[in-house]
Amino acid sequence: MIALDNLRDTTFPLNNGSGALPALGFGTLIPDPIATKNATKAALEAGFRAFDTAERYRTEKEVGEAMKEVFAEGKIKREDVFVITKLWNTNHRPERVKPAFEASLRRLQLDYVDLYLIHTPFAFQPGDVQDPRDANGNVIYDTGVTLLDTWGALEQLVDEGKCKAIGLSDLSLEKVKEIFEAATIKPAVVHVESHPYLPQWELLDYCRENGIVLQAFAPLGHNSEPNLLADPVITAIANRVGKTPAQVALAWAIQRGTALLTTSKTPSRIAENFDVSTIPEEAVREISEIKTRVRFNTVVETGVPGFIPRGK
Helix, strand or coil, X not given: CCCCCCHHHCEEECXXXXXXXXXXXXXXXXXXXXXXXXXXXXXXXXXXXXXXXXXXXXXXXXXXXXXXXXXXXXXXXXXXXXXEEEECHHHCCHHHHHXXXXXXXXXXXXXXXXXEEECCCCCECCCCCCCCEXXXXXXXXXXXXXXXXXHHHHHHHHHXXXXXXXXXXXXXXXXXXXXXXXXXXXXXXXXXXXXCCECCHHHHHHHHHCCCEEEEECCCCCCCCCCHHHCHHHHHHHHHHCCCHHHHHHHHHHHCCCEEEECCCCHHHHXXXXXXXXXXXXXXXXXXXXXXXXXXCXXXXXXXXXXXXXXX
């Protein structure tokens, strides 16, 4: 049994001097509003200090309400919590960015966010319909704006002070390079699917070399098949060190240098996912050598998040 250590308190400093991102983050892509609010409170109580939401998730209101109630109790302060939200695809045109951002702030009931991400590199038809489709059911893309145009509008948000840092989500290494090389304010965080079946080594190396934090979503495989948590390498390590397969996979993610997000509605599972401690370097190497390769979310190909039901 590994004694509790400070792995779960790991933070990654951001490249623009705007603080540090806690390695262990809580994602709020939870369909039910009441469950979202309760889970956010449970995560705060368990010790999570980084929270991820998005305009597209439709959970900003509940996350904001939960935080406001917890902050009012006085045990946790706003400045101790790192809040992330995201700009949706229908708001990529520069003139739509600030109104979308301010709407997110209102829903969150916050004066600022710590990190604002472009949710995907795909621009959709501007408007209030989040998933615009043509008569044949195909996504209607907006070819009148580039990702760099949108990034420039995010840079202005940082200059105005209500957005501490900016970053990118759900994109390829090539797109990351494109923005990094052209940007005045460099991306602080790149948020992508990553786990032992999709380690994203090349992207991680680029991020390390350029002072960008890689934040992994679906670090436990999103309950999809093949079941990451049933992998024989991970289960064998879990048995050896006296931790659950989930705790082992999360430790691997942090020890190799990534931040991460987990999501659950169950308080006991939320607490389990925060109770992460260091695994032996030999175990880190064993997991890193797993050969299975699976991407569970095809958002990088279309801009349509695979984990959000159509119409949500």
